[in-house]
Amino acid sequence: MISYILRRTFAAVILLLVVTAVTFAIFFLLPRLAGQTADQLAQQYIGKSPSAADIAAVKRNLGLDDPLYLQYWHFIKGIVTGATYDLGPTTTQCNAPCFGYSFKTHVEVWPQLTSRLPVTVSLAAGAAVMWLVSGVAIGVISALKPGSFFDRSFMGVALAGVSLPMFFTGNLALLLFTYQWPIFGRTYVPFAENPAQWANTLFPAWCSLALLYSAIYARLTRSGMLETMNEDFIRTARAKGLRERKVVVRHGLRAALTPIITVFGMDLGLLLGGALITETVFSLHGVGEYAVQGIKDNDLPPILGVTLLAALFVVIANLLVDLLYAAADPRVRL
Amino acid sequence: MTELTPLSATGAAVGEPSPSNAPSAFLEVRDLKVHFPTDDGLVKSVDGLSFQLEKGKTLSIVGESGSGKSVTSLAIMGLHRLGARGKNVQMSGEIWLDGKELVGADPDEVRKLRGREMAMIFQDPLSAMHPYYTIGNQIVEAYRVHHDVSKKVARARAIEMLDRVGIPEPGKRVDGYPHEFSGGMRQRAMIAMALVNNPELLIADEPTTALDVTVQAQILDLIRDLQKEFGSAVVLITHDLGVVAEIADEVLVMYGGRCVERGPVDEIFEQPQHPYTWGLLGSMPRIDRETSDRLIPVKGQPPSLINVPSGCAFHPRCPYADIPKGDVTRTVRPELQQVAGGHFSACHLSPEDRTRIWTEEIAPKL
Numbered sequence: 001m002i003s004y005i006l007r008r009t010f011a012a013v014i015l016l017l018v019v020t021a022v023t024f025a026i027f028f029l030l031p032r033l034a035g036q037t038a039d040q041l042a043q044q045y046i047g048k049s050p051s052a053a054d055i056a057a058v059k060r061n062l063g064l065d066d067p068l069y070l071q072y073w074h075f076i077k078g079i080v081t082g083a084t085y086d087l088g089p090t091t092t093q094c095n096a097p098c099f100g101y102s103f104k105t106h107v108e109v110w111p112q113l114t115s116r117l118p119v120t121v122s123l124a125a126g127a128a129v130m131w132l133v134s135g136v137a138i139g140v141i142s143a144l145k146p147g148s149f150f151d152r153s154f155m156g157v158a159l160a161g162v163s164l165p166m167f168f169t170g171n172l173a174l175l176l177f178t179y180q181w182p183i184f185g186r187t188y189v190p191f192a193e194n195p196a197q198w199a200n201t202l203f204p205a206w207c208s209l210a211l212l213y214s215a216i217y218a219r220l221t222r223s224g225m226l227e228t229m230n231e232d233f234i235r236t237a238r239a240k241g242l243r244e245r246k247v248v249v250r251h252g253l254r255a256a257l258t259p260i261i262t263v264f265g266m267d268l269g270l271l272l273g274g275a276l277i278t279e280t281v282f283s284l285h286g287v288g289e290y291a292v293q294g295i296k297d298n299d300l301p302p303i304l305g306v307t308l309l310a311a312l313f314v315v316i317a318n319l320l321v322d323l324l325y326a327a328a329d330p331r332v333r334l
Numbered sequence: 335m336t337e338l339t340p341l342s343a344t345g346a347a348v349g350e351p352s353p354s355n356a357p358s359a360f361l362e363v364r365d366l367k368v369h370f371p372t373d374d375g376l377v378k379s380v381d382g383l384s385f386q387l388e389k390g391k392t393l394s395i396v397g398e399s400g401s402g403k404s405v406t407s408l409a410i411m412g413l414h415r416l417g418a419r420g421k422n423v424q425m426s427g428e429i430w431l432d433g434k435e436l437v438g439a440d441p442d443e444v445r446k447l448r449g450r451e452m453a454m455i456f457q458d459p460l461s462a463m464h465p466y467y468t469i470g471n472q473i474v475e476a477y478r479v480h481h482d483v484s485k486k487v488a489r490a491r492a493i494e495m496l497d498r499v500g501i502p503e504p505g506k507r508v509d510g511y512p513h514e515f516s517g518g519m520r521q522r523a524m525i526a527m528a529l530v531n532n533p534e535l536l537i538a539d540e541p542t543t544a545l546d547v548t549v550q551a552q553i554l555d556l557i558r559d560l561q562k563e564f565g566s567a568v569v570l571i572t573h574d575l576g577v578v579a580e581i582a583d584e585v586l587v588m589y590g591g592r593c594v595e596r597g598p599v600d601e602i603f604e605q606p607q608h609p610y611t612w613g614l615l616g617s618m619p620r621i622d623r624e625t626s627d628r629l630i631p632v633k634g635q636p637p638s639l640i641n642v643p644s645g646c647a648f649h650p651r652c653p654y655a656d657i658p659k660g661d662v663t664r665t666v667r668p669e670l671q672q673v674a675g676g677h678f679s680a681c682h683l684s685p686e687d688r689t690r691i692w693t694e695e696i697a698p699k700l
Contacts, residue, residue, distance in 0.1 A: 231461065232456060232458065232461040232462040233461065233462055233463055233464040233465070235408075235413060235456070235462070236456060236462045236463065236464070237464070238413055238416050238448070239411055239413060239448055239449060239453065239454045239456075240448065240449040240475065240476040240479055240527075241445050241446060241447070241448035241449035241450060241476075241479045241480060242445075242449075242475070242479055243445070244416065251464055254464075254466055255464070255465070255466060258466075328466070329465070329466060330465070330466060330468075330511045330513070331465055331511070331513050
């Protein structure tokens, strides 16, 4: 078990290195192959009609003249040990984990990520609870009476839920419940400050996100339950004289839930790396919105920072899911 | 349907009881029909089955796959309506257990009987046990459904039962998961689970089919010993006549959802009165048979339960279908008739023909 976790952690570190290398390469290598020079890149961060001296200064400050492998090395080194930037007259110390400074706004990336993470976590966690509970409940009820009116109508809603994009449902929810009838707040309030206000503002975002996911989870649960309820051990449970509710929950759902937990862990990990569209639609200044800004500004450090953070969450979620699976299913050995 | 004269497991036929009368037998099934409507038509899995069984006796129901054996056992347990096709199943007839009628009974009343008065052992103990719970956990659950006791007491009871069915180190094995048990040990645990409430009726649905041959005999011995100890009535479903010879007091041969022959086990093996029974006996391997002799399979396919063959359901596969005069085997369904004390057969062949064919053609080859 311990050696399994160690092996997985080692593999995760390798994976994260690969992720950074690929992101790095996409940002620097591809434009360069297409003919972009370091001068042109530096020019982007200065604004209109820069002097040659300005460009040279930016290039030196950001290390754009260094060979790519060296730039990559500096980046990785900064994450582990921190970095010191020589800005001509002054030097700046960037503490580990140092993801560097935004090329555009010159604000350090890591504090940005940590200050935005609570917003993303609030969004993801609230939505996750909603979609897991509603999706599983709907799936179970549908599976117990397949073909019934309830089953058909909810599977129809589920289909709509999967098909409707966030920029439609999200904006619709905003329009109706925040602007037309201002039931919900407009600006995010941290949980620690005012939990009620926090939930009130996030509620439309949670619902929109949960609609998307609970549709998938309802379908997953339904098919899992339909399969499980035909298993021999369900017949055994009934033959014992158990009440049907216990048969369904303790024997059926218990078995059907395991694969759902797996998908849930992965989805949650992905979401913690930033829900780009949802955060943008609901003006939540989370990690995803930061990435969107970075992409708009062609600003590498924020993009790399968010990518790495997202990859880290997925890797951790993956590991947790495997450990959970082993705990849930005694037949699985790590 | 009036053809069936109920039969006690002791072999004595009793008169046709009126439906309102609770029977004297411990388990009595009267004219049981279990039909499943499907898109292709009505599947008549069981179509008019009757039998009786006393406590301490073993009735063996034999027949090939799809003859209605398992459907019958699930009907007695009241498990059909709970299944996936539950809302569609059509059941009629009567099932009396210890003076209680089960067919039209309140589902919750039947549920309370399940596991306490009647219990079931299934064919494949690996798939029949929940993979995520320990053996002990599952036995404890079975016990606590019907006994208001603490987990600790129930656990002690589970260990006692595991010990009783011959599982070594029961105090340790009680915390094992089904996949950690061998096939034979798993079936023993399954039996322990079924018997934990001292049920008076035990239904074993092919309990040895999924097991190693060397383990089969042990499990049968165990069932027989436990039956003696607990005095329960046992319904043993099987397609293995070797198992029947080993353990049964009474045999009921099913074909196409109906009983074609039934009687005391010695009669069935020594004086079988139905061509299908002959076929089953002919296809059973025997250690005392010349190795050069081949097994004699029953030719043809099991009948469709949607379009059951007219007349005698077995006539398309019966080598003697042309012996009775006229079209009778193809047009008239044979009724069960008593051929000897407690021995019934549903066949158009005259008793003389049957005796002649059995003694001259079939018996010498077995």
